[in-house]
Structures are given as structure tokens and as C-alpha cells.
Amino acid sequence: MKIISFKAMLLAACLSLPCGAAIGRTLPLPAGLVSLGSEQGAHLLLDSEARQAYWPLSLQFVTQKTQTYCGVATIVMVLNALEVPAPTAPGIEPFTAFDQDNFFNERTDAILLRPVLAKIGMTLDQIGGLLGAYSVKADVRHAGDGGLDEFRTLAVRYLGTPGRYVIVNYLRRTIGQESGGHISPLAAYDADTDRFLILDVSRYKYPPVWVKAADLYAAMNTPDSDNENRTRGYVLVTAGD
Amino acid sequence: MKIISFKAMLLAACLSLPCGAAIGRTLPLPAGLVSLGSEQGAHLLLDSEARQAYWPLSLQFVTQKTQTYCGVATIVMVLNALEVPAPTAPGIEPFTAFDQDNFFNERTDAILLRPVLAKIGMTLDQIGGLLGAYSVKADVRHAGDGGLDEFRTLAVRYLGTPGRYVIVNYLRRTIGQESGGHISPLAAYDADTDRFLILDVSRYKYPPVWVKAADLYAAMNTPDSDNENRTRGYVLVTAGD
Ligand SMILES: [Ca+2]
Ligand SMILES: [Ca+2]
Ligand SMILES: [Ca+2]
Ligand SMILES: [Ca+2]
Numbered sequence: 001m002k003i004i005s006f007k008a009m010l011l012a013a014c015l016s017l018p019c020g021a022a023i024g025r026t027l028p029l030p031a032g033l034v035s036l037g038s039e040q041g042a043h044l045l046l047d048s049e050a051r052q053a054y055w056p057l058s059l060q061f062v063t064q065k066t067q068t069y070c071g072v073a074t075i076v077m078v079l080n081a082l083e084v085p086a087p088t089a090p091g092i093e094p095f096t097a098f099d100q101d102n103f104f105n106e107r108t109d110a111i112l113l114r115p116v117l118a119k120i121g122m123t124l125d126q127i128g129g130l131l132g133a134y135s136v137k138a139d140v141r142h143a144g145d146g147g148l149d150e151f152r153t154l155a156v157r158y159l160g161t162p163g164r165y166v167i168v169n170y171l172r173r174t175i176g177q178e179s180g181g182h183i184s185p186l187a188a189y190d191a192d193t194d195r196f197l198i199l200d201v202s203r204y205k206y207p208p209v210w211v212k213a214a215d216l217y218a219a220m221n222t223p224d225s226d227n228e229n230r231t232r233g234y235v236l237v238t239a240g241d
Numbered sequence: 242m243k244i245i246s247f248k249a250m251l252l253a254a255c256l257s258l259p260c261g262a263a264i265g266r267t268l269p270l271p272a273g274l275v276s277l278g279s280e281q282g283a284h285l286l287l288d289s290e291a292r293q294a295y296w297p298l299s300l301q302f303v304t305q306k307t308q309t310y311c312g313v314a315t316i317v318m319v320l321n322a323l324e325v326p327a328p329t330a331p332g333i334e335p336f337t338a339f340d341q342d343n344f345f346n347e348r349t350d351a352i353l354l355r356p357v358l359a360k361i362g363m364t365l366d367q368i369g370g371l372l373g374a375y376s377v378k379a380d381v382r383h384a385g386d387g388g389l390d391e392f393r394t395l396a397v398r399y400l401g402t403p404g405r406y407v408i409v410n411y412l413r414r415t416i417g418q419e420s421g422g423h424i425s426p427l428a429a430y431d432a433d434t435d436r437f438l439i440l441d442v443s444r445y446k447y448p449p450v451w452v453k454a455a456d457l458y459a460a461m462n463t464p465d466s467d468n469e470n471r472t473r474g475y476v477l478v479t480a481g482d
Contacts, residue, residue: 025324025326025327025336025337025338026336036296036300037296037297037300042296046287055277055278055283056278058299058302059277059278059302059444059448059449060444061299061300061302062303062304063303063333063338063340065332066331066332066333067332067333069332083266085266086266089445090307091306091307091308091310092304092307092308092445092446095266095267095443095445095446096266096445097266097304097444097445099304202336203300203301203338204330204333204336204337204338205333205336207300208300
């Protein structure tokens with residue numbers, strides 16, 4: 001409801017203002033975020049200090065299938081980037097790849113039932129559980145249990161190492177976006193501006209953005225009512241044995 | 242059938258050879274192609290001389306839905322990159338974006354019926370027609386009507402200009418891949434090696450590759466029996482009025 005009324009507000013504003021081009025297809029970004037699709041955003045990537053995750057993830061970039069599937073889309077990208085053995089899918093036999101349908105099986109159902117996921121999405125802890133269901137190593141970190149410095153240090157180390165990934169779970173409105181809890185993978189870090197690149201899987205809604213480390217940390221350091229009010233946070237991911 | 246027997250052959254070979262890691266999830270590349278996922282491939286992009294198309298297309302990268310949907314996936318990427326007004330889709334309302342389902346409407350049906358597409362895919366001329374159905378300007382060029390130099394000049398100009406795209410239709414086996422006609426967008430050009438970057442939409446099968454301009458031209462300059470034996474080729478795309 002919030003989203004619809006926000007869009008309606010924007011459209012109403014545009015009837016009297018020349019703001020067509022600024023709206024485009026995705027929502028406008030707040031001043032604190034830099035779109036990867038902008039000249040500045042592309043330059044930050046070309047000049048970024050840690051971007052090992054960018055290459056494999058950008059090749060596996062997908063759009064979340066529904067508005068509660070951000071976690072599924074994110075995990076699918078990471079599993080494909082890690083080249084975890086995947087099932088096939090109708091139409092691509094005999095080839096294999098994870099998608100947002102064949103991701104689910106009895107092991108994932110044991111962690112999170114699909115009707116619950118479809119209704120409210122997944123929590124930080126469930127991201128860890130679902131990765132574990134595919135024998136991928138997941139180190140789940142609630143933001144409230146550490147600090148900004150610890151997050152920055154660990155995330156930069158992971159983004160600078162091949163075969164390692166960082167998934168973030170954050171409250172959008174804290175970084176000025178519409179509006180609730182969200183999940184996406186990180187792709188890069190720029191030291192000069194202290195910004196992380198989020199490959200936002202809601203590609204119909206927002207482009208990938210460069211966000212200040214402190215702002216992202218603040219957005220992760222928020223209580224999640226779907227997770228017993230534990231704080232959101234991040235998951236450090238590496239291939240299993 | 243060809244694909245299955247090829248994979249079986251590979252698997253059989255691997256029973257006696259230590260080639261597990263080299264096979265991975267996608268098919269092995271011939272020596273003449275450089276994967277964007279390799280260190281060399283990433284370096285070519287960072288040092289490429291024309292890459293305007295890369296940024297918007299990489300943000301819209303999708304996997305073809307079935308083995309005959311390479312053309313649909315390619316056009317969807319280009320329409321989204323151009324920010325052509327799009328329909329919504331179940332699960333993402335009120336937002337909008339093209340996908341490989343909502344792309345079809347009465348105007349596309351007038352150019353290519355879905356059952357035919359599902360069976361044999363689309364031809365070069367139909368790419369142009371389908372883009373036209375969305376009021377996008379498409380200049381269809383059969384490879385046999387021009388030469389390598391003309392292709393290189395035009396494609397490099399388009400890849401170096403924001404809001405312009407190049408779609409290629411080529412015979413895979415000519416560049417050493419398995420095996421038939423294929424369609425994908427170009428994303429960049431590297432002058433030092435005279436190579437184009439193909440963002441291959443069959444992500445379950447091959448990574449994006451850097452291919453020599455002459456090899457790509459040769460693969461486009463092949464007769465398509467689904468198109469009255471006219472040669473394959475490329476489509477130069479710009480936004481409509
Ligand atoms: Ca930098
Ligand atoms: Ca939630
Ligand atoms: Ca170069
Ligand atoms: Ca064909």
C-alpha cells in the first residue's frame with residue numbers, strides 16, 4: 001500500500017511539474033546513494049579497491065521474482081556464482097543452473113516453508129540456513145552483535161577474495177529508499193568514498209547503488225519483527241568442502 | 242540430441258581424465274574465445290575502447306528461458322536497457338519491466354507466433370520486426386550484404402554511444418561453440434585485440450565471451466535455412482521517437 005501511494009503521489013506531482021525524465025522506470029534515488037548506472041557509479045567500480053565478487057555476480061544477476069523473493073534471488077545468484085552443483089530446469093535440459101523455482105527442495109522446506117516465504121520473505125538467520133541446505137558455508141552476523149568497523153573489515157576482505165561473497169539484510173528506509181526489509185548481495189567496495197556496491201535484486205524498482213558503509217551498517221542495525229526483533233545484518237559466504 | 246551426446250562424450254572422457262574443474266557447469270570454451278569471467282576477460286573490459294552498452298545491459302542481464310528463447314531474452318534486455326515503457330508482471334505490481342513472458346502481445350504475435358518461436362526461435366529479420374512492434378528503431382543488416390569493415394565500424398560506433406545497442410545473430414559452430422544459430426547482444430569492443438564482447442544469454446551453457454571481430458563476422462555471414470537462406474547478421478538499435 002505504501003508503495004502504491006508513493007507512486008501515486010509522484011504521478012500526481014508530475015501532472016504539474018516537468019519531471020518525466022527524472023522518474024524513469026525505477027524510483028528516484030535519495031541524494032546519499034549513487035547509481036551504478038550513472039557515470040559516477042561506473043567510475044567508482046572501475047576505480048574500486050575490492051571487487052572480486054562483482055565479476056561472477058554480475059554474470060548471474062537476476063530480478064527477484066516477486067516482492068518477497070529478494071532473499072531467494074540473492075541466494076540463487078550466489079549459488080550460481082559459486083558454481084554449486086545445480087538442478088536443471090524445464091527448457092534448458094541437459095544444462096543446469098539455479099533459478100527461483102528449482103532452488104526449492106525438501107531441505108529448503110525444512111528451513112522455510114514456501115507459503116511463509118511467499119507471504120513475508122526470509123530472515124537473516126534463514127539465509128544462513130538455506131545456504132547450509134546446499135552445503136555452502138555461511139557465517140551469519142547480526143549487526144547489533146558487532147560494529148561498523150568489524151563489518152567493514154570483514155566485508156572488504158571477502159569482496160577482495162575470489163570465491164567469497166557478502167549478503168546484506170537491511171531496512172531500506174534507513175538509506176532513504178522505499179521502504180521495508182530487503183536482501184541483496186554486495187559486489188564491491190570503494191575505499192576513497194567508503195562505499196559498498198549493492199547489486200539490488202529488485203531491478204524493476206531500484207538500480208544497483210553505492211552506499212556509505214556507515215549508512216548501510218545503520219540500515220542493518222535495525223530490529224526485524226519477523227526475527228524476534230533481532231537486528232538485521234550480513235552473511236559471509238564461502239564454498240563448502 | 243547433439244548437445245546431449247556432446248555432454249555424454251565429455252563425461253565419458255572425464256571418467257579417465259582429471260578434468261573435473263575445467264568443465265565446471267558451462268561447456269569448455271575453444272582456444273579462440275576469452276571468457277569475461279576470466280582475469281584476461283575482465284581486464285579486456287576495464288581496458289576496452291567502446292563499452293557504453295555494457296553498463297545498462299549488464300544491469301539487465303537475463304538467462305534465456307528455453308533453448309529457443311535467445312532472441313526473446315536479448316530483446317528484453319535491450320528494451321529494459323532503453324527504458325522503453327514496459328508492462329507490469331505478476332508479483333512486481335505496481336512496478337514495470339519486460340520479461341520473457343510479458344514481452345508478447347498482439348503486435349508481436351503479428352510478427353512471430355509463439356508456437357513457432359517456441360519450436361525454432363526467431364530470425365534476424367524478425368528481431369527487427371519485434372523491436373519495431375515496440376516502436377524501437379532497428380536497422381537490420383545481413384552480413385552478406387556488407388563486409389567485416391562495415392560491421393566493425395558501425396558496431397564500434399554504436400557501442401561507443403549511450404543509448405545504442407547491437408544485437409548479433411551468428412552460427413555458434415563457426416566460432417567453435419556448440420552449435421546452431423544464436424542471438425545475443427554485444428556489450429563492448431576492445432581495439433587492441435580487435436575483439437567484441439558478446440553477453441551470451443544462454444548463461445547455463447556459456448559465459449560471455451570476447452570474440453575476434455573477423456570470427457564473429459564469419460559466424461554471422463552464414464546462411465540461415467529458417468530465413469530463406471539469407472545470411473545471419475546484426476541489428477543496430479536506437480530508441481524510437
Ligand atoms: Ca577508489
Ligand atoms: Ca521480513
Ligand atoms: Ca584495450
Ligand atoms: Ca533458427
